[in-house]
Amino acid sequence: MEWISHTTTGFFLGQLLVKEKDRPRRAGWWWAAASVSPDWLEWGTRWFGDIHRGVTHSLYVWPVLALGWAWAARRWGRNATGEVAGPMKMWAVFFVVVGSHLLLDVFMAYRWYLLWPFSEENWAWGIMPLFDVYIFAGWLALWLLYRKMRLSSATTAKLGLAIFLAMFVARGAGKVRATRLAMENPATAVIADIRTRPTYYTPWLWLVRDGRGDADWTVVNVVTGDVLEGYTRGHGFPPIPGRELVKLPAR
Numbered sequence: 001m002e003w004i005s006h007t008t009t010g011f012f013l014g015q016l017l018v019k020e021k022d023r024p025r026r027a028g029w030w031w032a033a034a035s036v037s038p039d040w041l042e043w044g045t046r047w048f049g050d051i052h053r054g055v056t057h058s059l060y061v062w063p064v065l066a067l068g069w070a071w072a073a074r075r076w077g078r079n080a081t082g083e084v085a086g087p088m089k090m091w092a093v094f095f096v097v098v099g100s101h102l103l104l105d106v107f108m109a110y111r112w113y114l115l116w117p118f119s120e121e122n123w124a125w126g127i128m129p130l131f132d133v134y135i136f137a138g139w140l141a142l143w144l145l146y147r148k149m150r151l152s153s154a155t156t157a158k159l160g161l162a163i164f165l166a167m168f169v170a171r172g173a174g175k176v177r178a179t180r181l182a183m184e185n186p187a188t189a190v191i192a193d194i195r196t197r198p199t200y201y202t203p204w205l206w207l208v209r210d211g212r213g214d215a216d217w218t219v220v221n222v223v224t225g226d227v228l229e230g231y232t233r234g235h236g237f238p239p240i241p242g243r244e245l246v247k248l249p250a251r
Contacts, residue, residue: 002131003036005104008139009164010035010097016157017093022085024077034069034097041065054116057102066094104128107168109197127171129200138163170203177222178206185220185227 014023014031024030041056055061070090078084085093105112109126113119139160146156178196197207197217205228207217219228 003039004136005131005164006036006039006101007032008160009100009104012157012160013097013100014093015153016161017096018085018089020153021079021083022089023079024073024084024090025079026077030069030073030077031097034066034094035101037065037069037098038101049117051113051116053105053110053112057105057112058116059114062098062102063095066091066098069094069098126195126197127175128168129198131200132167132171133201134203135164135167138167167203171198174198174203174206174222178208178220181220181222181225181227182208182218185225 011028011031013035014027018027038053038056038061042050042052042054045055050056056065070087070093073090073094074084074087084090102112106123107125107128108130109124111122111124113122115121142156142159142163145151151159175196175198179194182194182196193210195209199205199207199219204221204223206220206222208220209217220226221228
């Protein structure tokens with residue numbers, strides 16, 4: 001996913017897993033930087049033939065990357081009391097933080113390669129879009145609430161992760177429904193290899209097409225069950241008026 005989701009999720013996880021007295025100095029920057037580091041490192045590995053979400057996102061680099069961050073945080077991030085969490089604790093935290101990047105990528109429709117270049121096996125669940133405006137709006141509101149009510153970091157982290165989880169459940173339910181509707185609707189039932197993809201701004205609208213070729217996407221309303229005609233894909237940004245959420249007569 002894009003870096004806002006990666007860094008924010010990594011930040012929430014780090015703040016939740018490490019008590020304040022055991023965090024490295026400027027802990028939030030450590031969590032955020034580690035969470036997006038697979039993409040940063042990819043800029044260098046591509047010079048050696050790496051592919052997008054290849055070596056730097058692989059299962060064998062994941063624990064090594066977490067180890068490097070744990071060592072760096074303990075080496076250069078010692079706080080005033082010197083009570084930074086132990087090496088195993090820090091490795092486990094960074095393992096989760098870096099792992100959140102890989103998991104978020106799996107949620108998208110793009111491919112995540114597990115053991116590249118030793119294997120071309122890959123995962124792509126196609127549940128979340130590259131950027132989810134509802135999650136971002138929820139996190140922005142949470143930040144304002146945090147500043148206004150002076151919430152604790154642990155409470156803020158729990159609420160932030162809950163916002164993401166709620167949207168993930170909504171998107172997951174939409175994917176299941178979109179696939180079922182495509183199988184049942186005469187307009188799309190002829191598709192042999194059904195592929196679904198979420199739209200960015202409208203969780204109730206999903207894109208459906210035959211995965212065997214480059215056919216255009218069909219827009220399906222998972223609330224009403226309608227197949228919408230006259231929309232173009234346009235990178236997942238179909239011009240959707242709010243009236244399409246429910247069955248409303250045309251003006």
